[in-house]
Amino acid sequence: MRLAELSERSGVPTATIKYYLREGLLPPGERVTATQAEYGEEHLRRLGLVRALIQVGRVPVARAREVLDAIEDESLPQDARLGTAVESLPPGRGSTAGPEVLKAAGHRVAELREELGWNRVSATVGQEMLVAAVATLMQLGYPCSLEHLMPYARLAGELAAHDMDLVERFEAPTTQLEAAVALTVLYEPVLLGLRRMAHAEEATLRYADGPGTRT
Amino acid sequence: MRLAELSERSGVPTATIKYYLREGLLPPGERVTATQAEYGEEHLRRLGLVRALIQVGRVPVARAREVLDAIEDESLPQDARLGTAVESLPPGRGSTAGPEVLKAAGHRVAELREELGWNRVSATVGQEMLVAAVATLMQLGYPCSLEHLMPYARLAGELAAHDMDLVERFEAPTTQLEAAVALTVLYEPVLLGLRRMAHAEEATLRYADGPGTRT
Numbered sequence: 001m002r003l004a005e006l007s008e009r010s011g012v013p014t015a016t017i018k019y020y021l022r023e024g025l026l027p028p029g030e031r032v033t034a035t036q037a038e039y040g041e042e043h044l045r046r047l048g049l050v051r052a053l054i055q056v057g058r059v060p061v062a063r064a065r066e067v068l069d070a071i072e073d074e075s076l077p078q079d080a081r082l083g084t085a086v087e088s089l090p091p092g093r094g095s096t097a098g099p100e101v102l103k104a105a106g107h108r109v110a111e112l113r114e115e116l117g118w119n120r121v122s123a124t125v126g127q128e129m130l131v132a133a134v135a136t137l138m139q140l141g142y143p144c145s146l147e148h149l150m151p152y153a154r155l156a157g158e159l160a161a162h163d164m165d166l167v168e169r170f171e172a173p174t175t176q177l178e179a180a181v182a183l184t185v186l187y188e189p190v191l192l193g194l195r196r197m198a199h200a201e202e203a204t205l206r207y208a209d210g211p212g213t214r215t
Numbered sequence: 216m217r218l219a220e221l222s223e224r225s226g227v228p229t230a231t232i233k234y235y236l237r238e239g240l241l242p243p244g245e246r247v248t249a250t251q252a253e254y255g256e257e258h259l260r261r262l263g264l265v266r267a268l269i270q271v272g273r274v275p276v277a278r279a280r281e282v283l284d285a286i287e288d289e290s291l292p293q294d295a296r297l298g299t300a301v302e303s304l305p306p307g308r309g310s311t312a313g314p315e316v317l318k319a320a321g322h323r324v325a326e327l328r329e330e331l332g333w334n335r336v337s338a339t340v341g342q343e344m345l346v347a348a349v350a351t352l353m354q355l356g357y358p359c360s361l362e363h364l365m366p367y368a369r370l371a372g373e374l375a376a377h378d379m380d381l382v383e384r385f386e387a388p389t390t391q392l393e394a395a396v397a398l399t400v401l402y403e404p405v406l407l408g409l410r411r412m413a414h415a416e417e418a419t420l421r422y423a424d425g426p427g428t429r430t
Contacts, residue, residue, distance in 0.1 A: 011312075011354060045356070048354075048355035048356055048357070055311055056351055078422045079418055079422035082418050086414065086415070120415075120419040121412075124411065126407075126413075126415060127408070127412055129407060129411060130412060132408075133401065133404035133408055134405065136271055136401060140263035141259075141260070142267075142397055142398060149409075152377065152402070152405060155370050155377075156406065156412070159367065159370055160410060160414045160416070160417040162367065163414060164414070164417050166363065169358070182357055183357060184414065186348065186351060186352050186355070186357060187348075188407055189344055190345060190367060191367060191407075191410070192341075192403055192407075193341050193343075193346075193347075194345060194364075194368050195371045196340060196341025196344065197328075198333070198368075198371045198375030199341065199378060199395075199399065200298065200335075200336040201333045201372075202376060202379050203298065203379065204294060204335040204336050207294035
């Protein structure tokens with residue numbers, strides 16, 4: 001397909017596609033004349049990933065290129081390509097907690113990993129996110145003991161298994177990696193939206209009888 | 216306690232506390248002299264919630280005041296106070312999808328609610344987040360059929376039940392509402408961090424044998 005069709009099918013303006021091409025976020029099309037190139041389904045798919053990263057994940061352009069480079073690096077084994085790609089995704093919000101609280105949160109997370117037997121991978125962006133979140137809970141005096149965190153961790157484990165099953169439906173290794181990165185980013189708001197919807201249902205279920213009916 | 220102690224125990228600078236007092240985010244202390252006031256544990260707790268909203272949830276000050284007003288409005292039943300407070304939390308990222316895709320996503324989410332029997336509450340911020348997220352998945356061509364979304368929804372339901380159990384450990388109604396709002400915001404990064412950690416474990420488990428060993 002030509003640039004105009006790629007733009008129409010992806011919903012991305014041609015000027016933006018040209019920018020992604022210049023920045024190396026999208027591989028060049030196959031040149032057919034001096035001024036025109038032909039694009040394929042892989043361009044459409046890659047464009048989806050680039051938009052997921054930049055527009056939904058708010059990943060900076062330079063970081064997005066690192067993610068894409070990791071996906072394409074066929075010299076590495078599949079798990080290393082996936083690891084590098086996913087680790088290049090930014091960790092989200094940090095914590096305003098001081099070094100002592102961060103240290104305590106780091107210990108709590110280490111205990112949690114021990115308890116779960118999550119000992120295959122060490123320092124990851126996910127762990128960094130969790131330590132920051134636990135430090136904030138500690139600092140503000142909200143519950144975050146091992147006992148509180150364990151049910152969330154078990155459910156996260158189940159989610160991760162679903163995520164990987166979804167990814168494995170894509171056949172080619174590179175397509176799998178693209179899907180892994182896109183679904184990491186795109187299912188985060190799905191999950192948070194569902195959790196908030198479930199809160200509203202659960203709260204209505206528990207409290208809708210009005211005040212004073214529960215003691 | 217005096218302002219200096221409140222600042223020390225909360226880790227919030229006195230200038231910031233004074234700003235929150237001026238903006239009505241924190242109730243005034245009990246005046247003891249012309250220039251000094253006494254603060255209690257409820258100020259410390261409330262300060263934690265304000266920081267959770269503003270620093271972690273990035274809720275604008277005016278919106279934070281709406282959340283707090285809803286928590287304090289004792290003329291409303293508990294579920295209405297909770298509903299108003301949680302609905303005042305901003306929905307996060309929107310979608311760049313066009314109106315047709317948003318409509319299709321809206322239908323998908325309505326089907327999902329039907330399937331789950333989540334029919335106690337209608338239009339919520341959570342639903343708005345989910346519609347935006349599903350619209351983005353649709354637009355980018357990533358899987359988001361009912362069959363794909365259901366396992367996430369079921370897990371979100373389990374999470375919500377855990378969340379409400381945690382909230383119910385707080386005794387006073389107002390403290391419960393504060394905790395519900397704070398834990399909605401503060402457990403979002405906990406959940407996302409745990410999911411990413413679980414991904415890394417799961418990927419290593421599935422792929423660590425190296426490329427080519429899986430077909």
